Amino acid sequence: MSKLSVGAFVLVLAVAGRANAAPIVISNITGGWQNPTPAANATIANQAGQAVDSVRWGVPLTAAGQSGYDFDPANNPINYSLGNPFALGLFTHVNQPLDFGTSISGIDYSFGFTTDGVPTSLSDVFHFDHNETTNSEPCPSPSGNNPCDDIVTISSVNLNSLITSGPDQFFFNLIGFSRDGGLTTTATLFSPESGSNSATLYGILTSQPIINPLGQTPEPASLLLVGTGVAFMAQRGRRRTR
DSSP, rough: OOOOOSSSEEEEEEOOOTTOOOOOOOEEEEEEEEESSSSSEEEEEESSSOOOEEEESBSSHHHHHOEEEEEEEOOOOOOOOSSSEEEEEEOOOEEBBBBOSSOSSSEEEEEEEESSSSSOOOOOOEEEEEEESSSOSSSSSTOOOOOOOOOEEEEESSSSEEEEEEEEEEEEEEEESSOOOOOSSSSSEEEOOOOEHHHHHEEEEEOOOOSOOSSSSSOOOOOEEEEHHHHHHHHHHHHHHH
16 A cells, blocks of 8 residues: 655545534544664554553664654544544654664554444554754755754555444544644654654544645635646636637
């Protein structure tokens, strides 16, 4: 199964659906780290239930220790509404100086939650690409500071995971990192050196499937045409008018 990819035409089908469709009940958000690359560099410590799952890697260059990721699954979302982002859990990158070649380049997080629909247990895999920057100018991160920020990029194996509840259908998608309560989301996290840098991961439930959900928040009750798709349709409209 391939990861999400962004096509030339980006279409977001938003959440205007049945007015009487109540959001599905979500509970028991859990997960665990798996498949680090390279595996020899990483030590995984997953916890049962909704406790914090951790992974650490690298030969540290200071007494601050290794680098790593933590994911603290969220409590069950309460009173969330269809089409609005909800928190999946808190992601933290512990970013410490490491000996060259002892970092990871990527890792998966096996994510899941319980539903009151079908399936009763929904599973997804979030992939984290890790760029352990070399702290040499020019820095690839926007800050331009040296030491350079490390870069974490998230993607999802599944797109529009379907949940059925009676006559209603719901689609779950990962939409990315957020530091403002889900108002804006992004697929990329820039993580300053020598510290712990956190952002909340957000997902969304919609009544219609959406394309390219990662890194953008769909607008409820709307149909958005973005980029070359808009330009193409506008050009066709001009030709017909003539």
